[in-house]
Amino acid sequence: MSKIPKDQIKEQKLKIKRRSDDKFAYRTVIISCVLSIIFFVNSLFFNVLVEIGIFSVFSNSNILFGILDVLIKVSTILLFFLFMMISVGNYKELTGKPIGWKELLLLIVLSLGQALLNLWVFAFTFIGLFVIIIYLYLVQEL
Amino acid sequence: MRKTAFFAFIWIILLNITIVSSFCIINSSGAAVEIDPEFGKAPIIDGTIDDSTGEWKEAYKDEIALNDLPIDIWVMQTNRELFISIQLELETEYHNITEFIGILISANASESVEDFVDARFIQFYNISSNNFTYYDYYINNSLFLNDAEEVGQGAGKLDGDVSIYEFSIPIGQYYTNGDNETAILDYENSYAFNITYGDRPLYPEGILKSEIIIININPPVKNEIILTELIFIIFSIIIFAIIGILFGFYIYNIIKLKEKIERLRS
Numbered sequence: 590m591s592k593i594p595k596d597q598i599k600e601q602k603l604k605i606k607r608r609s610d611d612k613f614a615y616r617t618v619i620i621s622c623v624l625s626i627i628f629f630v631n632s633l634f635f636n637v638l639v640e641i642g643i644f645s646v647f648s649n650s651n652i653l654f655g656i657l658d659v660l661i662k663v664s665t666i667l668l669f670f671l672f673m674m675i676s677v678g679n680y681k682e683l684t685g686k687p688i689g690w691k692e693l694l695l696l697i698v699l700s701l702g703q704a705l706l707n708l709w710v711f712a713f714t715f716i717g718l719f720v721i722i723i724y725l726y727l728v729q730e731l
Numbered sequence: 732m733r734k735t736a737f738f739a740f741i742w743i744i745l746l747n748i749t750i751v752s753s754f755c756i757i758n759s760s761g762a763a764v765e766i767d768p769e770f771g772k773a774p775i776i777d778g779t780i781d782d783s784t785g786e787w788k789e790a791y792k793d794e795i796a797l798n799d800l801p802i803d804i805w806v807m808q809t810n811r812e813l814f815i816s817i818q819l820e821l822e823t824e825y826h827n828i829t830e831f832i833g834i835l836i837s838a839n840a841s842e843s844v845e846d847f848v849d850a851r852f853i854q855f856y857n858i859s860s861n862n863f864t865y866y867d868y869y870i871n872n873s874l875f876l877n878d879a880e881e882v883g884q885g886a887g888k889l890d891g892d893v894s895i896y897e898f899s900i901p902i903g904q905y906y907t908n909g910d911n912e913t914a915i916l917d918y919e920n921s922y923a924f925n926i927t928y929g930d931r932p933l934y935p936e937g938i939l940k941s942e943i944i945i946i947n948i949n950p951p952v953k954n955e956i957i958l959t960e961l962i963f964i965i966f967s968i969i970i971f972a973i974i975g976i977l978f979g980f981y982i983y984n985i986i987k988l989k990e991k992i993e994r995l996r997s
Contacts, residue, residue, distance in 0.1 A: 611992060618985055626978060633971055641964055642772070642785040677981075683988060699977075702970030705963050 614679045621676035628669040632703050635662045640706040662704070663713045670700040670718060674725075693722070765921075765945040766791050768808040770952055776897045778861070778888030780816070787816060797928050797940035804926070804944070808902065810951040812883075813916060817896045817926065826889060827930040830855050832896040833938065835870070836914040837923035842943050847925055849914035850875055853887040853896045854932050863887045868934065869912040875934040878912045902948055918950045 635658075638644050646658065673696055678688045697718055704711040771789025780786055790807035805816040817832050836849040850868040855861075865885035868875040884899045902916045916922060924944050929937035 615989065615992065618988075622981065622985065629974060629978070637964075637967055637971060642788065645782050645785040645788060680981075680985065680988065683992070699970065699974050702967070703974075705967045705970070 611683060614683050618676050618679045618683070621672045621679070625669050625672035625676060628665050628672065632662070632665040632669055635665055636703050636706060636710065659707070659709045659713060662707065662710045663717060666700050666703050666710070666714050667717045667721065669703070670696060671721060697722075764793055764795055764804075765947065766793070766804075766806050767947050768806040768813065768949065770809065770949065771807045773809050773812060773899075774807070774814055774816075774897065776814075776884040776886045776899050778863075778886040778895050778897055779890070780895060787814075790814070790816070795926075795942055795944065797926060797942045800928060800940050802926070802928075806946060808949060811902060811904070813900045813902050813946065813948065815898045815900070815924075817898075818893050819896075819928070820893045823889075823892055826858050826892075826894055828855070828858050829931050830858055830894060831929050831932065831937070832887070832894075833927040833929065833934070834898055834900075835925035835927060835941075836900070836916075837925075838914055840921040840923055840945055842923045844873070846923070849912075850934065851883060851885055851898055851900070852934065853885045853898070855887060855889075855894075856932070858889050858894065861888050867913075873935065880912075882913050903951075916948055918948055921945055921947045 634644070635646070639646050639658075646661075674688070674693070677692055677696070681688045681692070700718060701711065701714060704714040769789045769791050771787075772785070774786045775781070787805050787807065790805040792803065792805050794801055794803050796802070800819070803816075803818040803820075805814075805818075807814045815834065819826075819830075819832070831852050831854040833850055833852040835847040836851070837843075837846045838848050839846060848870055850866075850870055852866040852868070853863055854866060855863045863886070865881075867878045867881045867883065869878055870876075883901060885897065887894060887896045889895075900916060903918055904915070914922070922945070924946055925941050926944060927938045927941040929939050931937040
């Protein structure tokens with residue numbers, strides 16, 4: 590017969606689970622943050638340095654290259670937003686509070702701000718952010 | 732049921748033929764293309780397209796055919812000049828040693844032969860050594876005569892299989908040598924340009940293929956637009972800097988959080 594009460598074992602198991610959850614969440618915070626930094630640097634290259642003409646990527650362009658150019662620029666911003674939101678969400682979870690509208694709004698403004706130099710990139714980024722937020726909202730509700 | 736499917740099939744075919752043939756009619760009449768040039772940074776007229784500096788990046792780009800000869804045409808303008816680049820891709824052995832590209836400029840949007848009053852040619856004398864000369868002629872009763880004053884610039888270069896021709900034509904500028912020698916391009920007007928290709932330095936006898944395009948010259952841009960662009964660039968840089976600072980702050984918080992978690996665990 591075990592001398593440790595059943596409640597204590599349960600509590601210990603819960604503690605271990607919480608610790609492993611925290612570890613997992615912390616790892617997610619770091620990995621997502623690193624990924625968002627990578628996409629941020631890419632966004633800086635494509636949305637500023639290429640846009641103002643310091644570097645050229647598709648100079649020998651036709652309409653297909655134009656579409657590809659916009660697609661790359663929009664993707665870098667949206668991926669920055671997505672990974673940053675995952676990172677901040679997990680960070681907030683670890684501190685005991687859920688991510689609020691204030692943080693979300695700041696992320697949206699900073700993401701849209703990256704697309705200021707190209708109207709097409711701005712428009713598609715706006716649509717992309719809207720779709721991501723709606724998707725996450727619906728997933729959360731379900 | 733079968734009969735209905737058969738009639739539906741016939742209707743689809745007829746509809747397709749109607750749509751396709753209507754496009755054919757549009758393409759076969761008048762100028763090959765009407766171009767609204769984009770404003771951009773003036774390129775260096777040297778027959779080379781420098782990708783590293785984004786030369787011709789803002790240009791309107793299209794592909795047209797001089798009869799059966801496909802060419803790439805790039806058009807761009809600044810407040811003072813119109814820039815046209817023509818690129819002709821042929822296997823090296825098919826480039827004629829004395830190949831040329833010419834631009835005949837109409838006094839207006841008319842495509843009648845008698846309205847073409849000005850001609851600019853980039854004539855190669857030995858294309859393999861990039862030996863070329865830029866000519867500015869005026870056209871009088873189908874005779875090509877030298878201008879007293881050469882206007883504009885032109886340069887050509889054979890780069891691999893592609894021969895690149897670059898022209899610059901002044902806009903809104905008048906000349907003392909007599910306006911009848913040079914087509915004056917005015918803002919907010921349309922002009923017909925006859926793009927010609929030939930294989931020997933004889934004009935017009937050497938011209939083998941040609942196609943007419945219409946270019947609408949845009950009014951000059953005011954400095955306000957440049958100022959707005961500058962403001963947007965500054966805003967963009969500020970936002971990227973803010974994100975960079977916030978990243979630093981966020982990483983600092985992540986490290987602090989790790990310490991906090993470890994403290995709670997112990």
